[in-house]
Amino acid sequence: DTEVTQTPKHLVMGMTNKKSLKCEQHMGHRAMYWYKQKAKKPPELMFVYSYEKLSINESVPSRFSPECPNSSLLNLHLHALQPEDSALYLCASSQPGQGSSSYGYTFGSGTRLTVV
Amino acid sequence: DAKTTQPPSMDCAEGRAANLPCNHSTISGNEYVYWYRQIHSQGPQYIIHGLKNNETNEMASLIITEDRKSSTLILPHATLRDTAVYYCIVRVNLGGGADGLTFGKGTHLIIQP
Numbered sequence: 001d002t003e004v005t006q007t008p009k010h011l012v013m014g015m016t017n018k019k020s021l022k023c024e025q026h027m028g029h030r031a032m033y034w035y036k037q038k039a040k041k042p043p044e045l046m047f048v049y050s051y052e053k054l055s056i057n058e059s060v061p062s063r064f065s066p067e068c069p070n071s072s073l074l075n076l077h078l079h080a081l082q083p084e085d086s087a088l089y090l091c092a093s094s095q096p097g098q099g100s101s102s103y104g105y106t107f108g109s110g111t112r113l114t115v116v
Numbered sequence: 117d118a119k120t121t122q123p124p125s126m127d128c129a130e131g132r133a134a135n136l137p138c139n140h141s142t143i144s145g146n147e148y149v150y151w152y153r154q155i156h157s158q159g160p161q162y163i164i165h166g167l168k169n170n171e172t173n174e175m176a177s178l179i180i181t182e183d184r185k186s187s188t189l190i191l192p193h194a195t196l197r198d199t200a201v202y203y204c205i206v207r208v209n210l211g212g213g214a215d216g217l218t219f220g221k222g223t224h225l226i227i228q229p
Contacts, residue, residue, distance in 0.1 A: 004159070033216050042203065042219035043160065056215065090159050092217075104150065105217055107159030 002027060004108035006091050012114045015081060021111045023074040023091030029106070032074040034066060035090040037110070043090055049074060050096060081115045088112055120204045125224040134191040136223050138204030141185040146208050149180060151189045152217070153200040160203065160219075163189065199227045 004025045013019050023032065031050045035043040048056035049068040063085075065077040074091055088110040121139040128134040140149065150165040164171055164178045166187070171178045177190040191198055203222040 035216075042201075042221060043154075043217075045216040045218070048216050088157070092159070104162050104165070105152075105160075107161070109159050110157070112157070 002106065004091055004093055004106050006089075006108035006111050008111060009109070010112045010114075012116060013078065013081065014116055015083070017081075018077070018079045020078065021076040021089055021091075021113075023076075023108055024072055025093045025106070026072055027093065027095075027106065028071075029093035029095045030071055031094045031096050032068060033092040033094075033105070034074070034076050035092065035107075037088040037090060039087075047076075078113075081113075083115050086114045120206055120220050122202075122204055122220065122223045124221065125226065127226050127228055128191075128194050130196060130227050130229050131193055134194040134198065134225060134227070136189040136191075136202050136204075136225060137186065138189070139186045140204070140206045143184050143206050147206050148208070149178065149184075149187045150205040150207065150217075151176070151178065152203045152205065152219075153198075154203070154222075155197075155200040160217075163202075194225075194227045196227050196229060198225065200225060 007022045011019060033048050034046040036046050037043040045058050046060045047066040052068045052071060063080050067075040090110045091108045092105045094105045148165050148167050151163040152160040153163055154160045164173055164176050166178045166180055180187045201222040201224050203219050205217055
């Protein structure tokens with residue numbers, strides 16, 4: 001299995017809702033990432049988990065709450081979002097210290113989030 | 117990570133070679149050049165990477181100048197499915213690393229039928 005699977009593919013939520021995005025990989029990668037991508041912009045790093053510990057938080061608002069329950073799963077809990085948070089949310093994984101691996105980072109297809 | 121400069125957009129005829137340039141004049145000796153692409157509404161996809169020597173795989177070739185200040189990604193026979201945004205990224209090779217990729221604006225390559 002060489003894929004990162006993200007669910008759901010599309011999500012519409014109100015500003016008072018609580019929802020979660022899920023990401024799963026079975027490649028044995030021990031680093032997982034959340035990116036946010038607005039239309040016609042490059043992906044921006046939000047969070048990095050390394051060996052199930054949060055290692056990087058790029059000053060993301062607290063209405064976004066990541067969770068890494070085990071080495072294969074990564075969640076992003078959403079609460080009280082704003083319409084400007086509407087974007088494509090991408091998950092990625094990698095194996096730290098793998099040397100000159102030709103695969104580097106593997107990305108999922110993303111969740112298209114719309115906040116109304 | 118060193119800064120990269122890419123043209124915002126390029127056109128290429130289907131079946132021809134697509135040559136995508138990238139300038140990275142501040143690259144340091146231990147930094148690799150990576151290329152990823154992102155087809156519309158999908159996640160970025162790894163293409164190729166290199167340090168000094170030219171590299172080739174089943175998707176593309178990477179030509180790095182001798183002074184390493186610029187590189188060119190070559191798609192030898194472009195198809196309509198190669199229409200995508202192509203990102204040139206320079207970073208220390210930590211393998212997969214655990215500090216994330218930093219994306220620039222990339223080049224939007226449009227393959228014309």
